[in-house]
Amino acid sequence: MEYLRLAVKNLLRRKTRTLLTLVGIGVAIAVLYSLLEFQRGYERGLNAEINQLGAQIMVVPKGCPYEAATIVLHGGKWPRYMEESYFEKIIATPGVSQAAPILMDAMINPATHDNKIFLGITEAYGALRPAWQIDGAAFSGPAAREVILGTSIAEKLRLKPGDTFRLRQDAAGRAAGKDDADLTVVGVLARTRSQDDGFIFMPLHTLQTLFKLPGKIVVVLVRAENIDAPSLERTTQALRDLGGNMNIFPLSELLNNAAQLMQVTKVFVLAIVLVAIAIGAAGVLNTILMAVFERMQEIGMMKAIGASPADIFALIWTETVLLCAAGGLFGIGIAVTSARGIEWFLRRAMASQFSQLPETALIGVSPGVILLCIGLSVALGVLAGFYPAWRASAVKPIEAIRGAN
Amino acid sequence: MAEAAVDQTATPVAEASGLGKIYRRGAEEIHALREISVAFAPGAFSCVLGPSGAGKSTLLNLLGVMDVPTAGTLRVAGATIAEGGRLRLSEGGRDKLRRENIGFIFTEFFLLPTLTAVENVQLPLLWADKDDRAYAAELLERVGLGHRLTHRPTEMSGGEMQRVAIARALINRPRLLLADEPTGNVDTTTRDGIFDLFRELNADGLTIVLATHDRELAARMDRVVHVREGRVVEETA
Numbered sequence: 173m174e175y176l177r178l179a180v181k182n183l184l185r186r187k188t189r190t191l192l193t194l195v196g197i198g199v200a201i202a203v204l205y206s207l208l209e210f211q212r213g214y215e216r217g218l219n220a221e222i223n224q225l226g227a228q229i230m231v232v233p234k235g236c237p238y239e240a241a242t243i244v245l246h247g248g249k250w251p252r253y254m255e256e257s258y259f260e261k262i263i264a265t266p267g268v269s270q271a272a273p274i275l276m277d278a279m280i281n282p283a284t285h286d287n288k289i290f291l292g293i294t295e296a297y298g299a300l301r302p303a304w305q306i307d308g309a310a311f312s313g314p315a316a317r318e319v320i321l322g323t324s325i326a327e328k329l330r331l332k333p334g335d336t337f338r339l340r341q342d343a344a345g346r347a348a349g350k351d352d353a354d355l356t357v358v359g360v361l362a363r364t365r366s367q368d369d370g371f372i373f374m375p376l377h378t379l380q381t382l383f384k385l386p387g388k389i390v391v392v393l394v395r396a397e398n399i400d401a402p403s404l405e406r407t408t409q410a411l412r413d414l415g416g417n418m419n420i421f422p423l424s425e426l427l428n429n430a431a432q433l434m435q436v437t438k439v440f441v442l443a444i445v446l447v448a449i450a451i452g453a454a455g456v457l458n459t460i461l462m463a464v465f466e467r468m469q470e471i472g473m474m475k476a477i478g479a480s481p482a483d484i485f486a487l488i489w490t491e492t493v494l495l496c497a498a499g500g501l502f503g504i505g506i507a508v509t510s511a512r513g514i515e516w517f518l519r520r521a522m523a524s525q526f527s528q529l530p531e532t533a534l535i536g537v538s539p540g541v542i543l544l545c546i547g548l549s550v551a552l553g554v555l556a557g558f559y560p561a562w563r564a565s566a567v568k569p570i571e572a573i574r575g576a577n
Numbered sequence: 578m579a580e581a582a583v584d585q586t587a588t589p590v591a592e593a594s595g596l597g598k599i600y601r602r603g604a605e606e607i608h609a610l611r612e613i614s615v616a617f618a619p620g621a622f623s624c625v626l627g628p629s630g631a632g633k634s635t636l637l638n639l640l641g642v643m644d645v646p647t648a649g650t651l652r653v654a655g656a657t658i659a660e661g662g663r664l665r666l667s668e669g670g671r672d673k674l675r676r677e678n679i680g681f682i683f684t685e686f687f688l689l690p691t692l693t694a695v696e697n698v699q700l701p702l703l704w705a706d707k708d709d710r711a712y713a714a715e716l717l718e719r720v721g722l723g724h725r726l727t728h729r730p731t732e733m734s735g736g737e738m739q740r741v742a743i744a745r746a747l748i749n750r751p752r753l754l755l756a757d758e759p760t761g762n763v764d765t766t767t768r769d770g771i772f773d774l775f776r777e778l779n780a781d782g783l784t785i786v787l788a789t790h791d792r793e794l795a796a797r798m799d800r801v802v803h804v805r806e807g808r809v810v811e812e813t814a
């Protein structure tokens with residue numbers, strides 16, 4: 173017989189009450205775990221997406237840099253263009269190793285809100301994507317009527333290499349005099365688990381022609397020769413010195429800004445979770461205190477047969493900490509097993525704050541977050557159990573046995 | 578039935594001199610015990626007899642170091658608990674003394690419902706940082722419950738539960754066994770069985786003091802201390 177076993181048996185005496193308390197703590201910890209994981213997942217996902225861009229600096233025409241960043245990361249229509257000739261200045265800037273000019277456009281079906289995102293790229297884009305695996309071939313020329321499809325869009329359109337991709341302009345496109353065209357699918361990308369999976373790629377000049385945007389590009393992704401902070405800063409400054417009414421910012425800045433935005437949301441949500449945890453703690457305190465009052469005579473008996481106040485304190489404290497730790501583990505279990513559902517809910521709930529969230533899974537299993545949640549659960553038990561344990565330890569055996577309490 | 582040899586010249590296991598206990602309820606003082614002087618020699622098989630409210634349980638609680646006197650001197654198992662009404666042993670010291678030297682049996686058995694018989698018997702060992710399941714099983718065998726080791730209190734009769742409580746009181750090999758109305762919740766047949774068990778334990782040298790208002794039971798004890806209104810009014814052997 174040991175303390176732990178006795179404590180477990182005592183908790184199991186009132187199974188329903190113990191279970192309800194455990195569920196209360198579990199839910200609070202599950203929410204906490206999910207939010208912390210969501211934030212980590214968001215940062216991780218954003219970081220991965222930025223790394224997958226293969227560039228450290230982004231050059232876009234003046235405008236909201238965050239909107240531009242979102243367009244670059246997730247695709248879309250952004251009606252601010254720079255002249256392709258500006259790209260030549262960028263590639264010639266000291267500190268720049270590689271640069272890829274990109275034109276982006278999108279066709280949106282207003283009925284289904286279905287987006288088709290087009291990227292006009294050059295060979296330089298492929299250099300930023302060394303991990304790309306193409307089922308099929310690369311473009312045969314800089315103005316070829318060809319497309320390479322991301323794996324998701326290929327599956328959606330049921331197209332494979334050799335098929336014809338029929339570009340039919342939407343109403344806005346036709347109004348602007350843009351052309352319809354039939355393009356050959358020369359390749360389909362192997363799944364990248366990035367934004368590329370949803371894009372339709374074609375040679376830059378082809379897109380410029382079909383969308384009536386000759387000589388225009390939207391963004392230039394820049395890979396620096398040296399990526400240490402001072403070198404990156406120098407290269408960024410050199411690009412800014414080019415002038416031309418451009419926004420030039422390192423992508424790490426984008427990550428920091430996004431993390432800050434997430435931090436503000438996190439603080440707010442954490443405050444709510446902490447209130448939930450405080451309510452959980454009050455529930456635990458109430459449960460254990462009730463159990464102590466119910467077991468007064470028994471506690472008196474324990475003292476009569478030799479238990480010291482410290483022994484009784486330790487027993488009740490152990491019960492509380494066990495209950496809370498079990499609640500914490502239960503909560504982590506809920507969060508991990510229902511991560512997809514929670515993530516779906518959070519993505520919807522946060523849609524207004526974050527126009528685009530990384531596509532990778534945001535709630536996963538992180539030992540650090542698990543340990544933090546378990547630690548918090550145990551701390552909750554330590555705090556909530558103190559008063560009931562003290563009350564129990566202060567019981568006078570004679571009075572308790574007589575039922576005077 | 579064999580009786581233990583009682584050495585009246587040996588140092589008593591428990592000894593009270595001028596012992597008093599006053600309870601205060603607001604401004605009111607209740608004299609539960611007055612000027613009690615009594616000693617229990619090693620191996621004694623004694624009984625404190627008296628009607629309800631006479632002070633039997635209070636005396637047993639003081640002898641069991643579960644309560645402290647407000648007057649007089651009390652020595653138990655070689656330790657001075659109080660002298661001239663002043664406490665001489667700390668709460669921790671009293672806990673240790675109780676744990677190591679005294680076994681206590683209550684009218685209500687106070688067995689933990691979630692523990693088996695053998696686990697209930699082992700319970701006091703938890704506070705002594707020991708674990709001796711074999712000895713707990715041996716004690717249950719001795720009280721006639723060798724076949725009920727893994728049964729829970731809810732699966733036992735009143736007599737069986739009291740036997741488990743007796744085994745629990747013996748687990749720390751006490752020098753003094755105190756029992757407050759131990760047969761108060763059982764029928765007469767069971768009562769006699771429990772009494773025989775006490776007699777056997779006493780025959781092995783254990784000092785036993787029972788509190789009861791059952792005159793028939795008291796008549797079978799070696800020594801009876803009659804208590805009334807908080808005073809010892811008579812002693813018979």
